[in-house]
Amino acid sequence: MKNEKNIKKSKLSTAIIALSIILLLTYFFWDKAVFVIDRHLPSFGDEEKSNEYYERIASKLSNKTIAIKRGNLQIKRILEGYNYSYFNDMQISPTMWARGGNTVSIKSFSNANEDYRLIKEKNKPGNILGEYEIGISILNWFGGNSNKAIKILEDLNYLKNEKLEITRQLNLAAMYIGLSRFEEAEELVLKTLKENDSYNYFKRDLLSYIYFFRGEYDRFEEINSYKYKTLEYKDNKITGVKHNDDEKDIPSWNEIESLSPYLKILEELKYIIGDMKLDKEYYENKEKTNNSMTGYVKYNDKPLRGMVVYLKKSKDNGMSTGGFLSEEIYGITDENGRYEIKNIPNQDYNIGLYGSWNQIQGKQLKLIRKNISFDGNTSKRENIELYDCIKLKELKYIDDNKIKITWENPAGDGFEYGIIFGEIRDNNSGLEIADFSYINSIKTMENSIEIDLNKLKKISIGNVYSWGEGFVEPYQVIEPLYHKGQYAVEINAYPINEDYKFIGSDNYGVYGNKLYDSLFVEGNQWNKGDKLLLQKKYPEAIRWFENKLKEDPEDIHSMKILSTVCSHGYRGKGGGGGLTGQDIKKGIKYTEMLMGKIGETEHILNTLADLYKRDGQYEKAIEYYLKSVQNTDVAYEYRQIGDIYMKMNKWHEALKYYSLYFDNSSYENYSDILLLSILMDDKENVLKYSKLLENEDYYIDYKKSFEKYINMSRDEYIELYKLINQEKIEEARSLIKDDESDFGDFYRGLLLLAKKHAYYEGKEKEEEMYYNFYQAQGNKTLKLLMKYFGQKEIVSSFGDVHYAPRNKDK
Numbered sequence: 001m002k003n004e005k006n007i008k009k010s011k012l013s014t015a016i017i018a019l020s021i022i023l024l025l026t027y028f029f030w031d032k033a034v035f036v037i038d039r040h041l042p043s044f045g046d047e048e049k050s051n052e053y054y055e056r057i058a059s060k061l062s063n064k065t066i067a068i069k070r071g072n073l074q075i076k077r078i079l080e081g082y083n084y085s086y087f088n089d090m091q092i093s094p095t096m097w098a099r100g101g102n103t104v105s106i107k108s109f110s111n112a113n114e115d116y117r118l119i120k121e122k123n124k125p126g127n128i129l130g131e132y133e134i135g136i137s138i139l140n141w142f143g144g145n146s147n148k149a150i151k152i153l154e155d156l157n158y159l160k161n162e163k164l165e166i167t168r169q170l171n172l173a174a175m176y177i178g179l180s181r182f183e184e185a186e187e188l189v190l191k192t193l194k195e196n197d198s199y200n201y202f203k204r205d206l207l208s209y210i211y212f213f214r215g216e217y218d219r220f221e222e223i224n225s226y227k228y229k230t231l232e233y234k235d236n237k238i239t240g241v242k243h244n245d246d247e248k249d250i251p252s253w254n255e256i257e258s259l260s261p262y263l264k265i266l267e268e269l270k271y272i273i274g275d276m277k278l279d280k281e282y283y284e285n286k287e288k289t290n291n292s293m294t295g296y297v298k299y300n301d302k303p304l305r306g307m308v309v310y311l312k313k314s315k316d317n318g319m320s321t322g323g324f325l326s327e328e329i330y331g332i333t334d335e336n337g338r339y340e341i342k343n344i345p346n347q348d349y350n351i352g353l354y355g356s357w358n359q360i361q362g363k364q365l366k367l368i369r370k371n372i373s374f375d376g377n378t379s380k381r382e383n384i385e386l387y388d389c390i391k392l393k394e395l396k397y398i399d400d401n402k403i404k405i406t407w408e409n410p411a412g413d414g415f416e417y418g419i420i421f422g423e424i425r426d427n428n429s430g431l432e433i434a435d436f437s438y439i440n441s442i443k444t445m446e447n448s449i450e451i452d453l454n455k456l457k458k459i460s461i462g463n464v465y466s467w468g469e470g471f472v473e474p475y476q477v478i479e480p481l482y483h484k485g486q487y488a489v490e491i492n493a494y495p496i497n498e499d500y501k502f503i504g505s506d507n508y509g510v511y512g513n514k515l516y517d518s519l520f521v522e523g524n525q526w527n528k529g530d531k532l533l534l535q536k537k538y539p540e541a542i543r544w545f546e547n548k549l550k551e552d553p554e555d556i557h558s559m560k561i562l563s564t565v566c567s568h569g570y571r572g573k574g575g576g577g578g579l580t581g582q583d584i585k586k587g588i589k590y591t592e593m594l595m596g597k598i599g600e601t602e603h604i605l606n607t608l609a610d611l612y613k614r615d616g617q618y619e620k621a622i623e624y625y626l627k628s629v630q631n632t633d634v635a636y637e638y639r640q641i642g643d644i645y646m647k648m649n650k651w652h653e654a655l656k657y658y659s660l661y662f663d664n665s666s667y668e669n670y671s672d673i674l675l676l677s678i679l680m681d682d683k684e685n686v687l688k689y690s691k692l693l694e695n696e697d698y699y700i701d702y703k704k705s706f707e708k709y710i711n712m713s714r715d716e717y718i719e720l721y722k723l724i725n726q727e728k729i730e731e732a733r734s735l736i737k738d739d740e741s742d743f744g745d746f747y748r749g750l751l752l753l754a755k756k757h758a759y760y761e762g763k764e765k766e767e768e769m770y771y772n773f774y775q776a777q778g779n780k781t782l783k784l785l786m787k788y789f790g791q792k793e794i795v796s797s798f799g800d801v802h803y804a805p806r807n808k809d810k
Contacts, residue, residue, distance in 0.1 A: 075135035093352030109143035180306030303337025362509035389509030488516035671792035
């Protein structure tokens with residue numbers, strides 16, 4: 001018994017000693033323990049927990065070196081593995097806008113700046129702090145706070161480490177270039193240009209970029225002719241040893257990495273400089289023309305330097321992977337904001353702007369919407385204007401259910417405004433996002449509006465507008481303002497003058513990086529069905545809401561969810577093939593129930609019209625499309641009605657509604673009405689609408705082909721036209737079913753497309769039949785017209801070298 005007591009005492013003593021040692025170690029080494037734990041958590045996929053430990057270190061140990069080390073580690077984590085580059089810029093035209101590279105979120109760099117303030121305040125200058133300051137500067141740059149980024153580097157004057165000092169200088173030079181401060185960047189680089197310096201690799205590229213953008217092509221060519229390690233600046237002149245054209249004069253990746261982790265973001269330059277060399281050769285050998293264009297790019301009426309104004313063929317609406325250098329036709333603005341483009345080939349173009357994200361982000365741009373045509377000895381003048389984004393002046397409750405929003409638009413008057421709401425949520429990676437539904441937009445012509453939230457909640461409905469191969473985002477299905485939470489407000493401006501297109505004309509600006517303008521909205525907690533939706537368990541959610549509606553036939557929320565999901569579907573087919581999960585009969589049922597509760601809104605009318613059309617109830621579909629036109633005065637529905645009458649073989653009615661659509665719309669695909677007019681032998685319409693085609697559509701002048709067709713002799717097909725005009729469409733098809741002449745193949749092909757349409761309905765067999773008619777066509781004019789209709793009605797690549805009917809792949 002005594003032995004047992006002694007053993008227990010011994011164990012207790014050992015435990016007390018062990019605990020004391022742990023407490024002592026924790027007291028003296030707690031900061032290092034936390035750092036080690038924090039450093040390794042991301043390896044186990046726990047980034048959130050790692051950030052939690054980092055915040056502890058930054059707030060509680062800000063006066064210790066370990067906080068700086070941890071700050072450096074955090075910055076490198078943010079920048080590592082992402083496409084950050086000073087020279088991945090923004091490209092904007094009336095038809096598309098996109099930016100290269102990544103942005104550091106406002107939340108990330110705001111938090112980093114707060115930590116930086118504490119750490120800088122409580123630590124002495126030194127190399128570790130210096131590296132941290134360089135990193136913080138880069139975070140601010142890629143977060144859009146360019147002035148702060150530059151100020152940090154300009155004030156960083158205590159560095160003793162040569163590597164760090166050069167890293168500071170090169171990043172600062174890149175930032176100067178990003179703001180078109182070319183002379184400051186040049187001076188900074190030249191003063192450190194010396195022989196046998198590995199950093200000359202980046203310095204050569206930075207100087208090349210400056211000279212190219214200043215139009216100093218001789219200097220651009222000269223500096224690129226030297227081996228980078230031999231470069232030197234003395235007696236106000238750059239000298240060096242020339243390399244052979246086929247000599248690979250670049251350092252290894254390991255050598256680049258050894259210079260500084262904060263210089264890898266300059267690596268993109270080598271590809272851009274390579275493209276600039278090719279571009280210069282292209283311009284030297286380019287055919288000369290007498291077409292030219294000049295103008296100015298200004299921001300708030302002040303000149304913007306270093307902006308690239310480019311011309312893009314009007315039918316080529318894609319994003320160029322090679323930036324402005326892929327556009328071939330461009331001019332760069334000088335210190336007065338003026339650009340000039342010479343030797344422009346005869347063609348129709350859209351105007352576009354390419355420039356540094358840091359100069360454009362958060363602004364709105366005004367571009368001419370219409371095509372710009374050049375046809376020999378043409379001189380044009382077009383300006384591009386940038387303004388600050390819409391400024392929210394007031395967002396407040398004026399009673400329990402009513403809010404007032406007031407704003408100011410620096411772009412001036414002449415706009416209609418649409419107000420939309422989106423619930424702010426976390427996207428599972430620490431970033432806040434909001435899904436906005438434009439169908440719930442509240443319109444006004446004023447710069448102020450009062451909104452009754454209860455009324456808006458009643459008519460708001462979800463809208464599925466984007467998906468990939470997976471499930472639809474649940475926040476698109478759930479109606480705005482239903483759930484209790486913080487809601488972002490977006491104010492969109494639409495110019496009344498349709499000659500111009502405004503990009504980023506809202507309260508955030510184009511690719512802006514700012515916190516949402518928001519307010520808290522009282523609402524519902526998530527019910528079980530909502531939670532199933534949020535987990536993307538759509539079939540289970542549908543069953544739950546259907547049962548809920550049986551229990552409570554007045555439950556509008558259940559009606560909205562079921563109407564949206566059954567009408568649109570909930571999972572992508574992939575490859576742009578639409579959605580699965582649709583149930584047309586149920587979609588009609590629940591949307592009609594909803595209409596009985598919230599009335600005939602534009603979205604309800606269009607949804608029902610589309611559902612009835614897909615269900616083959618054409619008269620009902622037309623009824624709802626016509627109601628929608630009366631309610632909204634929008635021409636889009638006329639085209640849908642025209643399609644339906646085509647399916648019903650009522651071609652005169654189809655022609656009537658196509659004419660209403662195209663005469664009241666800016667849409668430029670006239671294939672529907674041209675196809676119908678040819679088959680009905682309506683020469684007047686063929687000439688009228690073919691004249692509206694671009695000079696080159698898919699790089700072919702189809703206007704001339706239509707003109708030639710009108711003048712061709714077609715007397716032997718009078719009976720065909722007669723049957724078609726009598727709307728005896730099947731008899732017309734039978735009349736020429738064995739006609740293998742050029743006109744026979746032409747008309748058989750068009751009658752096949754007139755079934756509305758082989759491509760849209762996924763009828764690969766009809767596509768192959770049309771292609772066979774096209775292949776057999778011996779008349780050049782008719783073959784070109786068949787290619788035009790194939791490109792418009794089947795797929796844009798129809799008839800091209802690599803095109804093959806999809807049925808052949810099966």
